[in-house]
Amino acid sequence: MADKIEIVNEKNMTDKVIDLGREGMYMGLGVVSLVQESVEKLVELGKEYRHNLVERGEKLAQENKGKVEELVEMPQDMAKDTYKRANEMFDKYSEQVLTRVHIPTSGNIDTMTKKVNAVDRKLDKMIKETAAAEKI
Helix, strand or coil: CHHHHHHHHHHHHHHHHHHHHHHHHHHHHHHHHHHHHHHHHHHHHHHHHHHHHHHHHHHHHHHCHHHHHHHHHHHHHHHHHHHHHHHHHHHHHHHHHHHHCCCCCHHHHHHHHHHHHHHHHHHHHHHHHHHHHHHC
16 A cells, blocks of 8 residues: 555656646746736837927927027137137247248248349340340
8 A cells, every 4th residue: 555655646746746837837928928018018118208308308409599509609709719819829929930030931032022023024124125235
């Protein structure tokens, strides 16, 4: 009789293990289903939240368009003005330095070039007159 009891106990134990395994599998499927539903809800909420944020951002941008343009243009104007003043100061001081070390500026070179060209034209005229006078 001891043999029969062990067989019955083994059969009950096997059924319990199978039932426990089946229950674990169903529980896992239930968790997957629950997670899938939660993710779908989160995605939907995210889309709605994103849409609401975009609408609010567009509204705020329209309301504050002038302020935004002012905030962008003010530093640009300041930068342009600073750049202009820096160029003027650089030109002024570089001209002073060149004058101090006796290097002619581009304006000086232009003036000298014009004078040399005028002298060259006068010389050409005098040479032609001299040549014409010698032929006579």
